[in-house]
Amino acid sequence: MTINLPRTLAMGGTLLLLGSFGMSTRLRADEGMWLFNDLPREMLKSAHGFDPTEEWARNIMLASVRFNSGGSASFVSSTGLVITNHHVASDTLYKISTAEHNYLEDGFWARTPADEVRAPDLELNQLVSIDDVTDRVNEAVPASLKPAEAFKARQAAMAKIEGESLKATGLRSDVVTLFGGARYHLYRYKKYTDVRVVWAPEAAIAFFGGDPDNFEFPRYNLDVSIFRVYEQGKPAKVDQFLRWSKNGPADGELVFVSGNPGNTQRQFTTAALKYLRDHRLPYVLDTLRRREIMLQQFGFEGEEQERRAHDDLFSVQNSRKAYTGMLQGLQNPAFIQQKERSEKKTLEQIQADPKLSSFAQAWSAIAEAQKRRTALVGQSAILASTPFSVAQTLVLMAAEDQKPSPERLREFRDSNRESLEQELYSPAPVYSDFERAKLADALAQFVEKRGGDSPLVQSVLAGKSPKERAAELIAGTQLADPEERRRVAAGGQAAVEQSTDPLIGLARTLDADFRRIRQETDELDEIERQAYAQITAAQVAMHGTSGYPDAKFTLRLAFGVVKGYREDGQDVPPWTTVGGAFRHEEAHGARPPWRLPSSWHEHRANLDPETPFNFVSTADIIGGNSGSPVINRAGEFVGIIFDGNIQSLTSDFFYSDDVGRAVSVHSSVIPVALRKVYGASSLADELGH
Amino acid sequence: MTINLPRTLAMGGTLLLLGSFGMSTRLRADEGMWLFNDLPREMLKSAHGFDPTEEWARNIMLASVRFNSGGSASFVSSTGLVITNHHVASDTLYKISTAEHNYLEDGFWARTPADEVRAPDLELNQLVSIDDVTDRVNEAVPASLKPAEAFKARQAAMAKIEGESLKATGLRSDVVTLFGGARYHLYRYKKYTDVRVVWAPEAAIAFFGGDPDNFEFPRYNLDVSIFRVYEQGKPAKVDQFLRWSKNGPADGELVFVSGNPGNTQRQFTTAALKYLRDHRLPYVLDTLRRREIMLQQFGFEGEEQERRAHDDLFSVQNSRKAYTGMLQGLQNPAFIQQKERSEKKTLEQIQADPKLSSFAQAWSAIAEAQKRRTALVGQSAILASTPFSVAQTLVLMAAEDQKPSPERLREFRDSNRESLEQELYSPAPVYSDFERAKLADALAQFVEKRGGDSPLVQSVLAGKSPKERAAELIAGTQLADPEERRRVAAGGQAAVEQSTDPLIGLARTLDADFRRIRQETDELDEIERQAYAQITAAQVAMHGTSGYPDAKFTLRLAFGVVKGYREDGQDVPPWTTVGGAFRHEEAHGARPPWRLPSSWHEHRANLDPETPFNFVSTADIIGGNSGSPVINRAGEFVGIIFDGNIQSLTSDFFYSDDVGRAVSVHSSVIPVALRKVYGASSLADELGH
Secondary structure (H helix, E strand, O other): OOOOOOHHHHHOOOOOOOOOOOOOOOOOOOOOOEEOOOOOHHHHHHHHOOOOOHHHHHHHHHHEEEEOOOEEEEEOOOOOEEEEOHHHHHHHHHHOOOOOOOHHHHOEEOOOHHHOEEOOOOOEEEEEEEEEOHHHHHHOOOOOOOHHHHHHHHHHHHHHHHHHHHHHHOOEEEEEEEHHHOEEEEEEEEEEOEEEEEEEOOHHHHOOOHHHHOOOOOOOOOOOEEEEEEEOOEEOOOOOOOOEOOOOOOOOOEEEEEEOOOOOOOOOOHHHHHHHHHHHHHHHHHHHHHHHHHHHHHHOOOHHHHHHHHHHHHHHHHHHHHHHHHHHHHOOHHHHHHHHHHHHHHHHHHHHOOOOHHHHHHHHHHHHHHHHHHHHOOOOOOOOOHHHHHHHHHHHHHHHOOOOHHHOOHHHOHHHHHHHHHHHOOOOOOOHHHHHHHHHHHHHHHHHHHOOOOHHHHHHHOOOOHHHHHHHHHHHOOOOOHHHHHHHHHHHHHHHHHOOOHHHHHHHHHHHHHHHHHHHHHHHHHHHHHHHHHHHHHHHHHHOOOOOOOOOOOOEEEEEEEOOEEEOOEEEOOEEEHHHHHHHHHHOOOOOOOOOOHHHHHOHHHOOOOOEEEEEEOOOOOOOOOOOEEEOOOOOEEEEEEEEOHHHHHHHOOOOOOOOOEEEEEOOHHHHHHHHHOOOHHHHHHOOO | OOOOOOHHHHHOOOOOOOOOOOOOOOOOOOOOOEEOOOOOHHHHHHHHOOOOOHHHHHHHHHHEEEEOOOEEEEEOOOOOEEEEOHHHHHHHHHHOOOOOOOHHHHOEEOOOHHHOEEOOOOOEEEEEEEEEOHHHHHHOOOOOOOHHHHHHHHHHHHHHHHHHHHHHHOOEEEEEEEHHHOEEEEEEEEEEOEEEEEEEOOHHHHOOOHHHHOOOOOOOOOOOEEEEEEEOOEEOOOOOOOOEOOOOOOOOOEEEEEEOOOOOOOOOOHHHHHHHHHHHHHHHHHHHHHHHHHHHHHHOOOHHHHHHHHHHHHHHHHHHHHHHHHHHHHOOHHHHHHHHHHHHHHHHHHHHOOOOHHHHHHHHHHHHHHHHHHHHOOOOOOOOOHHHHHHHHHHHHHHHOOOOHHHOOHHHOHHHHHHHHHHHOOOOOOOHHHHHHHHHHHHHHHHHHHOOOOHHHHHHHOOOOHHHHHHHHHHHOOOOOHHHHHHHHHHHHHHHHHOOOHHHHHHHHHHHHHHHHHHHHHHHHHHHHHHHHHHHHHHHHHHOOOOOOOOOOOOEEEEEEEOOEEEOOEEEOOEEEHHHHHHHHHHOOOOOOOOOOHHHHHOHHHOOOOOEEEEEEOOOOOOOOOOOEEEOOOOOEEEEEEEEOHHHHHHHOOOOOOOOOEEEEEOOHHHHHHHHHOOOHHHHHHOOO
């Protein structure tokens, strides 16, 4: 199970959220994460004989849903039902669980709408329009500005466009940077913030095979959960939704994936890739491994502790496995050498052309920026702890709110305030023993990275060991309570300055350092944005074509065919069956994580062992695509993406359909499971199958 | 379960084997790891009213045994029986196990001598004499020499003394550096290399509570195994051994621990401690965590893979937990500040005294050396893989053997050859899938640390990813076979140069780099050796006294009293009972690792629940002391050290008897378990109990 955005690290800052540039001059078959306002019509027509209508594309766009917690989904009924992965839903299932009722492990079905359980802090987005605002953004940034000022001018222009759009339409309005800075598009979203859990299976079938089977195929995972969106306290009426396919996809059939790939680095310069290879990813992996061990250790303390750590542990293990595969790809000399050769050729062409030669400096600007990025690796004063994140947000927000919206740090602009508050005031439980363990580890890592002699470290520790200090901070804070957060926020700068809450105090201590690093990374982002814009311009000048931009966790359409592959000399068929799941359990002696839930054993006799379970396709996906609907030519729902195989883990950097595959739950198994295993026929009826 | 030397990392190089200096001017009660030729008689007399005779001390020294794989032990019968910890024996139990017969998990008892199983590569040492050779070593090193030459001259002098001693006595002869370089003692050992397993319990009782309970107390671990040493194919006749105590120790009783503490850094300068805190230990922990995850992942592949990874996994988890505690101690600002104050005071005294002021430069020399050490962290070209270690040893040995013994790298001196070959030609199994996984991870880490653009990295990878390269190297090597190792070694330099074995090729590729780093660390060791010798001289001049030197994995005597402590406002009694073990199992729902073996359940009715199981004492121990006998005033065996509690993990840097405790198996439970659980009464008879 992959590929929602790594939540834990995403919280930690700017993981891989570098500017990126996208333009493939030579695409492989089925490559691409395409913009809905620039679909590859020629390619689809010539390769697959399919010519999508405007209406076809618009319907899919409107039926697609983004989970802002880090995943994708789709509308599958007029009554507001939304289907996504269990591992996308897990964040919510975890937050609504208690020691007595474990939704995440045990599953759930709300037999009536009154039983549906509201998510404490979910925001779902439906993309409704896309407008090109490149000229407006660039006009605000004269070429004479230095990077730091250019960054401010550009952010201000974007915040202004967003603010005006919000005011005019009432829709969430985000200016999205595409092609690493060559294009700016205004995305308007309808927001749903009243989102309720309707149905989830047991973790044992959603994540059958656990961490060992993750990123493997064949698989047998019912990695699915169903929510419902509400408006004014009633199930929302949804006009565009995906109709359920009768039989699902056939072998070799063309399918589409509509979802929100998180981040790719397909067109990074080699200097940027080497920074990832030698500095950024090794640090990220060291961090993930230390968290994994810390979470395992915490879980040993008892069953309730294991439950508390479970969701983070899954997320960290999933990211660790994904990044290990990515780094393995970058460490392969053949890959970088090929990039170097192609880059050298491009540069030679540019330098030979007097009209283009000035663009060459873009590559060296990016290389210089990587040196500055290297010095920042691991320096961040963002500590992985929920109440500390709250404290830091409150301290920053109070100061930023003194400024007009366009001048603030981007996340504090007016047009984002509702979304920010949805998260900041979340009533999700905060467990003090768990927060103590996480903060102790985060403080210890901070001491390691900054050095025990640093005056800032000494202020942070206040004379105590990281463990003692974390215990004191968590014992003293009131910020576990959302009402206290609202109280501090309402009091503004004065409340923050006068607060005696020890975590607010810590956030104040770290504030100048946080801002120093943020300013540096913002400036580096701007340098790269300008450089990648130049590189894009040079490529367009040379090749006269634009492809698809690197992923940015915004809606894209990918396509591919249902297709098996060969591995270790064996044919791997494109799909698995329900009977295979029971055989897979048996082959592992039913040891966890290969133990199917009792519900499946009880109802085994009712299940047709030939029912398709999971399948693979050549569609181009990446982290963030988790929960994306798989759709046929008729626009019907034929499956749901939940993973990529291990061979696809390098697709951050390059797409290959040799053996890399997207892994989906087959549309047929979902209503079968609902009816035969979970006795939820009325829900299957509502899905129209 | 602690505290044998971390095997895995010890293989990796020079972990914490820095020069160290030891001299406590103010000792805490029961502090000290004392030299057998310089016991704290005054202290014992005044604090405990005990005045050991020469004979008492000599008998204990001769009854003590060192496991060169990284632990301590003792003779407990005239028939050559040696008792140590199960977790010290585990290296051997693992190596003699197969997919069909798992000695490590299932335990073992050889009913007759013919059933005893020979360890493939164990060497046991019995210390028989200690001589001061400080003057001879120092005479060979004129003050005019630069560090690199001084290092060579000193090593040559030591090798010469050792070679002469071996020739004269036939005994293993090691010159040991004490007080960080102020003293050199010649230790002569009787070696036992025919060592056979007699009895081991199941891992489930030896390591009851597993990683979660490790370093905790109360405990209920039968962390014991019994070997027998042989000479000329017959059980060795042993004159000095420990007689079994009838009742074991009483609360408050004075006890002694005779064993081989591995390394302490009690008298490190603050600069040296800060290097550990900010550079060395963070790197060691990152390495341990990545190995832990790698070993867990490998174990997921199947039960046999889990077995293959088990011993390394235990060792890595044990080290990770120990070093986490150590780093936590170093990160406590109070600790370093106290060290700084005391160091400042000493320096002021020295600088105020014209006879001593020249010694002050020793502290700055050590501080300078730490800067150079920092640049070397993680650079080592030693890859954690058994066949690669073999290849590297063969390549180095062939070249070193071209030189006279005193000029070689220390481990290749003639007087050490037998011990080296015992390990090099070990017939212990080598599993290619496991070695592939370990080497792939080690290569990936090497790429991370040296950078993918390094020409050396590019030579090492030969155009492949770390994983592909590891697969190719392990598939191609013949070095899993000890006969092939002998063949290459017999062929000397020519055989190494002409070898087409890919791992020999890799070791040749890495040779210059290995030697460059080794030369640098040897030089730094010499600089610190001279500096710590000066610091010792200054301290003796000021205080006129010498204490105990930092630990060096040589025999020491510690002492303390059996004594409980307070934790979280509760009294922790000094011992646990057999009944408590069953209650502890029940409290954890008998979930692994809290599931007692079936043998204990079957024979529960025969067991007196009041039988003492484990106990704590204030004796000063550290990693390497695992398996040390605990001895009473009468010189009887009353227990066996197997762990320190979590509060004692900072004892690398300072001893405290507030709540830090050594944890032992009580002597009473061992014969009870042998008779009542394992039906091994004849073995209990042989132990004389």
